Amino acid sequence: MRFEINKDKLLYHLIIAQKALSNKTPNPALQGIKLDVKKDHLVMTTSNSDISINITLDDASLKVEEEGSVLIPGKYFIEIVRKLDGQNVSMSHIDDNLLRIEADHSDITLNMLELDDYPNLVFKQKDDYVKINVRTLKTIIRQSAFATSTIENRPILTGVNFKIDGNRLTSVATDSYRLAQKTIELDDEYDPMQVIIPGKSLEELMKILENNQDNVEIHFDQSRVLFKYNNVLFLSRLLEGNYPETGKLIPQEFPVKIKFNKESLLTSIERASLLSSKDGHNAIVKLELRQDDTVEISSNSPEIGRVLEEVYPVDEVVGSPIKIAFSSKYISEALKVFASSEVIISFTGEIRPFVITGEYDPDMIQLILPVKTD
């Protein structure tokens, strides 16, 4: 194996491949980047227990003198390429399973890992895939995945439920204290189906997706999902089991509706959360709709002090006075994913879930369960 390539191009793709690199793993082969050098392109592969990445690189700068495959210690290789001087880097497989890396006045030799120990990964593309604009995909992930559970006692809730029905794709996430749901329209029609994708996989996928006009192909399989984005294949395992029926959790009737300036509500809640009693790790904040239709956001921590904020709804309030308490983290995270600068909070009752929606965020619902206080 022997080839030369533009160093920056190589590094750019190594940084993508790194997202699936295992740092601590019982299988040392997974600390490696598998590099397959073909006549006119390179293929890089990385994998950990959750995701695998496969990149095909056929840059104009690539000059292959000899084909071959190697398994390179990922962390060291990326650190080295990052620090190299010069425009191009050349690599060759030399005796004793060594990789020689030459660039500018540097001559580096790296011990390689055992290629035979690398698992056989299949990045199978199907004929019937879902096509989606990358920015739409990013939006739907950003507006839902944050609400997944991070604790493992109900593993299914660490995933995001992707449901397709006709030309509609809905993504739902909940940790049982709050729920985020977003629906978008696809260009084509598909048969109904649903899968549960680990939230962490989507978090890594987000780091790879850019803000351009490209499309992403989603290839669903029995136990895996493959995202194809230009020259990158991103494979994630799926979570097994039945996702809870979340539709019935969302109230349909809202006797109280208040429209807020999102930013001023958010900063008031953030200030209140500084001095608040804690429910576990969550700062608890109270919201009260007063008789005069102004809103009071407040918190109280007997040892430290208290905060009282007045917030003025931006529109006429619907409904009668109400008092409700909630985790400031849940409402802050929900507010932050809105594109709308004004949001409507709709209440059903003082101990019933409330819902946040926004005019410029169609088909998105952020639902939060209040907490009981004295």
Place this chain on the structure above:
Amino acid sequence: MRFEINKDKLLYHLIIAQKALSNKTPNPALQGIKLDVKKDHLVMTTSNSDISINITLDDASLKVEEEGSVLIPGKYFIEIVRKLDGQNVSMSHIDDNLLRIEADHSDITLNMLELDDYPNLVFKQKDDYVKINVRTLKTIIRQSAFATSTIENRPILTGVNFKIDGNRLTSVATDSYRLAQKTIELDDEYDPMQVIIPGKSLEELMKILENNQDNVEIHFDQSRVLFKYNNVLFLSRLLEGNYPETGKLIPQEFPVKIKFNKESLLTSIERASLLSSKDGHNAIVKLELRQDDTVEISSNSPEIGRVLEEVYPVDEVVGSPIKIAFSSKYISEALKVFASSEVIISFTGEIRPFVITGEYDPDMIQLILPVKTD
């Protein structure tokens, strides 16, 4: 106590005061910011076991309605002021030792700490102080303090030795493996004296000093040093004991001298340090002056691989071939404080300290002890 002030001005000075705030301390009073409100100015005081800060604030926006003193929980207070909306903030001491903070639509009450528990700190200015330009002071600290020891087994080496003699100020730091020394000229003449200032105190002082034309007054005392920088008084304890006589450690005769481009030497050493054997936490790198006057920088880690870098001296080399090994951390840190783009490394022998100097860094010496290798 009751006053109003521009919020940003207050925050700017709170962030300076925060540098001396204790987070964990056996004395809870030291978690507080002492605020003395006078007719036409505020005084803020903070202190931990090493440093104390005293700021006089007489901004045009300040309107004092009632004088008084309070001790405010520092961390919460700064977080609150940081998050407040509105241009001005007003504060008043209300019943039950509470501080009321009002800004825009926020009304916040903070439990105060016991003012009587606060230590009596004296920020005494003397008639005979040393005057130094703030940028010169920053340079001398930046070029020496990094070489202090971070381990406490020889406490004296955690400090920087400031020596004044006539119109010369010399600062020296060493952790016994490397030494940094810089001398500058003062505008005035002073009686000879020397003190040892904790490196950590100087690190905090650096965060406060800006890049302007102002002067700093240094008031030396028996056991303390006071830096006066505009409206800020910065007090540090001194280290007791005798600083080692470092002058005799610096070789005077150098049979080998090599001039390098600083940047290319630095990047070669950084690459070599990626794959190197470790001496404790330090990556060991080798330098060899070859017969043909080129220089080889190399490292070798049998399990991982090896790096070989060729570096070309920028001028004719003085002396005969030499091989030397050193900690890459020490040489990198030393190289980074040079203003010169070319540096001269002067060697006495393979197991003797070597010295780095630069044309545009007058009166600065960076000395490094090599390590023995096979």
